[in-house]
Amino acid sequence: xxxxxxxxxxxxxxxxxxxxxxxxxxxxxxxxxxxxxxxxxxxxxxxxxxxxxxxxxxxxxxxxxxxxxxxxxxxxxxxxxxxxxxxxxxxxxxxxxxxxx
Amino acid sequence: xxxxxxxxxxxxxxxxxxxxxxxxxxxxxxxxxxxxxxxxxxxxxxxxxxxxxxxxxxxxxxxxxxxxxxxxxxxxxxxxxxxxxxxxxxxxxxxxxxxxxxxxxxxxxxxxxxxxxxxxxxxxxxxxxxxxxxxxxxxxxxxxxxxxxxxxxxxxxxxxxxxxxxxxxxxxxxxxxxxxxxxxxxxxxxxxxxxxxxxxxxxxxxxxxxxxxxxxxxxxxxxxxxxxxxxxxxxxxxxxxxxxxxxxxxxxxxxxxxxxxxxxxxxxxxxxxxxxxxxxxxxxxxxxxxxxxxxxxxxxxxxxxxxxxxxxxxxxxxxxxxxxxxxxxxxxxxxxxxxxxxxxxxxxxxxxxxxxxxxxxxxxxxxxxxxxxxxxxxxxxxxxxxxxxxxxxxxxxxxxxxxxxxxxxxxxxxxxxxxxxxxxxxxxxxxxxxxxxxxxxxxxxxxxxxxxxxxxxxxxxxxxxxxxxxxxxxxxxxxxxxxxxxx
Numbered sequence: 001x002x003x004x005x006x007x008x009x010x011x012x013x014x015x016x017x018x019x020x021x022x023x024x025x026x027x028x029x030x031x032x033x034x035x036x037x038x039x040x041x042x043x044x045x046x047x048x049x050x051x052x053x054x055x056x057x058x059x060x061x062x063x064x065x066x067x068x069x070x071x072x073x074x075x076x077x078x079x080x081x082x083x084x085x086x087x088x089x090x091x092x093x094x095x096x097x098x099x100x101x
Numbered sequence: 102x103x104x105x106x107x108x109x110x111x112x113x114x115x116x117x118x119x120x121x122x123x124x125x126x127x128x129x130x131x132x133x134x135x136x137x138x139x140x141x142x143x144x145x146x147x148x149x150x151x152x153x154x155x156x157x158x159x160x161x162x163x164x165x166x167x168x169x170x171x172x173x174x175x176x177x178x179x180x181x182x183x184x185x186x187x188x189x190x191x192x193x194x195x196x197x198x199x200x201x202x203x204x205x206x207x208x209x210x211x212x213x214x215x216x217x218x219x220x221x222x223x224x225x226x227x228x229x230x231x232x233x234x235x236x237x238x239x240x241x242x243x244x245x246x247x248x249x250x251x252x253x254x255x256x257x258x259x260x261x262x263x264x265x266x267x268x269x270x271x272x273x274x275x276x277x278x279x280x281x282x283x284x285x286x287x288x289x290x291x292x293x294x295x296x297x298x299x300x301x302x303x304x305x306x307x308x309x310x311x312x313x314x315x316x317x318x319x320x321x322x323x324x325x326x327x328x329x330x331x332x333x334x335x336x337x338x339x340x341x342x343x344x345x346x347x348x349x350x351x352x353x354x355x356x357x358x359x360x361x362x363x364x365x366x367x368x369x370x371x372x373x374x375x376x377x378x379x380x381x382x383x384x385x386x387x388x389x390x391x392x393x394x395x396x397x398x399x400x401x402x403x404x405x406x407x408x409x410x411x412x413x414x415x416x417x418x419x420x421x422x423x424x425x426x427x428x429x430x431x432x433x434x435x436x437x438x439x440x441x442x443x444x445x446x447x448x449x450x451x452x453x454x455x456x457x458x459x460x461x462x463x464x465x466x467x468x469x470x471x472x473x474x475x476x477x478x479x480x481x482x483x484x485x486x487x488x489x490x491x492x493x494x495x496x497x498x499x500x501x502x503x504x505x506x507x508x509x510x511x512x513x514x515x516x517x518x519x520x521x522x523x524x525x526x527x528x529x530x531x532x533x534x535x536x537x538x539x540x541x542x543x544x545x546x547x548x549x550x551x552x553x554x555x556x557x558x559x560x561x562x563x564x565x566x567x568x569x570x571x572x573x574x575x576x577x578x579x580x581x582x583x584x585x586x587x588x
Contacts, residue, residue: 004461012460016416017423017437018453019445028454031514035458035471038405041398042474045481053476054483057284057298057328057534058558066324078191084430091426094435 004032104128104164105254105581108311112159122162122206123152129164129208129256136253140231142246144169145177145210153204159314161204166250166259169210170217171197172291180293181213181225184422184447186429194291195326196260196302196319203318208256211246215449217264217295218415219243222271223511224449231508232274233582234548238505241271244305248275251305254581258306258315262292264299265407266500266527269539272305273500273551276541276580278572279305280312280565283558284534285330287316288323296414299407299531307579309540309569313337316561340562345570346387348494350554352380354392355400356523357498364519368503371545376499379542379552382574383497388567390497393489395482402478404525407532408455409462409475416459422447483533490557495564497554498526500539504548527553536561538568541577549577 009028013020020028042048076089085092103111103120114120133146143166155162167173170180172190179185197207212225222230222245230245232238233253240249244261248271251259261268263281272279281303289300304315317337323329355361359373380390424431424443431442448456462471486496502520518524530537535555542552552571556564572578 008461009457012457013453014441016420016456016460017441017444018448018456019441020453020457021450024450024453027450027514028457031454032458032461034516035405035408038402039409039471039474042402042406042478043470045398045478048474048477051477051480053473054480054532055298055476057532058330061285061328064327074191079426081191082188082427084424084428093425094433094439096436 004029004036102128102132102254104132104256106257107308107579108159108163108257108314111163111257112161115155115162122155125162126150126152126164126206126208132253132255133209133250136233136250136255139236140233140240140249140253141228142212142230142249142253143209144179144181144212144225144227144246147176147208147210150206150208153206156204158203158318160200160318162206163204164206164208164256165200166209166211166247166256167197167207168213168244168247168260168262170213170262170293171260172293173197173207173210177210179226180216181227182215182447183226184424184428184443186226188427190291192291195288195323197291199319199321200315205318209250211244211250211259213245214243214267215452216293216415216419217243217262217267218452218455220266220270221511222246223508224451229508229511232505234276235505237507238548239274239508239511241274241505243267244271244279247305248272248277248279251275251307252277252582257311258304261303261305263301263303263531264295264411265525265531268303268305269527269530269537269551269553270501272539273541273549274505276549276551276577276582277305277307278309278312278538278540279303280316280538281530281536282316282320282561283536285328286320286332286335286561288321288326288329290323290325294418296411297418298414299411301531301534307581309538309565309572310338310341312538313341313565335559335561337562337565341566341569343566343570343573345383345567348567349389349391349492350383350495350497350567351391351393351489351493352497353400353526354394355397356526358392362519368545369520372499372503372550375543375545375550376552379571379575380497383571386570386574391493395485399478399482400522400526403482403528404521406475406478407525407528408458409471410479412455412459413462413472414459416456416463419456479532482529486529486533486535487557495554495556495567497552499523500527500551500553504545504550530555534558536564538564540568540572541580542575543577
């Protein structure tokens with residue numbers, strides 16, 4: 001496994017579309033060192049790989065199929081009230097395919 | 102002021118027409134303004150809330166606070182983040198609606214650590230929340246504003262959410278009660294998600310009885326949250342009888358025994374001595390208390406396990422915060438620049454760091470070592486707790502490693518201090534979805550401290566009853582912080 005480096009922090013931040021300062025980048029690595037140390041200890045627990053990962057909080061959780069009941073959709077005009085840039089009933093965006101504008 | 106009374110007393114006053122709901126709301130709003138000046142506890146004060154009629158329901162006509170990560174229709178709901186600084190939901194969270202159906206009146210939205218990620222109450226976009234017992238100290242987080250407001254007597258209760266200890270730690274720091282019921286007892290629909298497998302709704306109050314009344318009203322199965330379950334046979338308020346003779350509790354030696362620590366600071370010694378004095382009260386009530394040992398390496402790993410699971414879930418949950426369809430639109434020439442500008446300016450440094458860690462953990466090549474192993478340790482500790490709950494009614498533990506730190510000592514960094522697990526062990530309650538309640542159990546250096554009781558899933562009535570019986574033996578029920586008088 002590759003060591004978590006400053007360049008990787010930058011890369012992951014970019015993928016998350018988040019900008020980090022140099023100081024923030026260094027803090028990520030400092031914190032991650034502690035996590036990595038503790039997770040290394042976990043790998044030494046005998047038989048850890050055989051333990052079923054706990055992915056849900058309650059053991060007796062039951063998935064139930066719900067009846068297919070039609071519900072009202074939210075009103076588009078209402079939804080757009082929280083959007084900073086729209087025209088009519090559509091959100092304004094720069095062109096995504098085929099150029100910058 | 103009438104508003105400083107508990108829910109039962111307020112209901113009695115309302116029924117007897119000694120006071121009206123409007124008068125109570127006005128008292129609460131007036132108090133909100135003075136607490137805002139001192140503690141910076143609110144994002145929004147709702148100036149003209151809809152006044153309800155007094156009914157048989159004990160919550161009718163009673164003002165309350167709403168943590169700002171609960172969606173409230175037509176009312177600003179920011180999660181204390183600049184990314185949602187103008188966001189006004191078009192629907193309300195089920196928990197809020199349930200309280201409104203009972204006749205309770207929301208009067209303000211309380212400040213919190215941004216999206217619940219933090220335990221200090223200092224990362225709110227409106228600035229840090231101050232502790233009403235000492236304004237130089239933090240209220241704790243993330244439900245910081247709710248804790249400060251309830252402790253100040255703004256109203257008898259406020260909503261909180263709890264992913265690691267975000268109800269139960271600030272409750273201890275502010276000398277009040279903080280209760281998160283079993284996972285899924287209260288619908289999370291309309292609660293801004295942080296880490297969905299750990300997020301719990303709950304409340305902050307000044308008595309166990311009030312917590313029971315509030316959660317009785319908040320809970321219930323909800324078709325909009327598939328993790329809710331039918332709790333109609335659970336009656337928290339009715340089950341409070343104070344009879345706990347013969348109950349069996351345990352505490353974890355490696356965390357709560359002073360001899361487990363190499364560095365025995367004065368604060369640590371006082372805090373753990375106070376904890377054991379409280380255990381003596383329970384013993385006098387006929388409760389058996391055992392010291393139980395748990396593998397120290399597993400305990401030491403729990404804070405990192407928590408970070409791995411919560412950051413991974415949060416990274417995914419908050420990927421919708423782009424500023425495109427809601428939130429302040431960023432600047433840029435293409436959609437990536439626009440989103441990046443929004444997220445870079447909008448998120449606090451703490452959140453950004455957590456997201457990057459979460460993203461790294463979720464990479465295919467890293468998942469096994471971090472995320473999956475964290476889920477395995479989660480299973481280990483939860484299974485061990487469930488085994489213990491076969492023989493014991495509940496786990497009883499001190500909250501944190503002492504009193505609320507000074508604001509200038511704000512530290513949201515992950516560290517490997519010896520007391521880290523003492524600070525973070527309440528996360529066990531989130532790992533297992535266990536019902537868990539903090540109540541005040543004394544003062545150190547004129548600041549309140551708390552004790553926590555955690556039981557097995559669905560055993561909320563038992564957990565609250567133990568807390569209720571203990572609360573009756575101590576003089577801290579209903580206490581109001583003397584705002585800034587320690588200054």
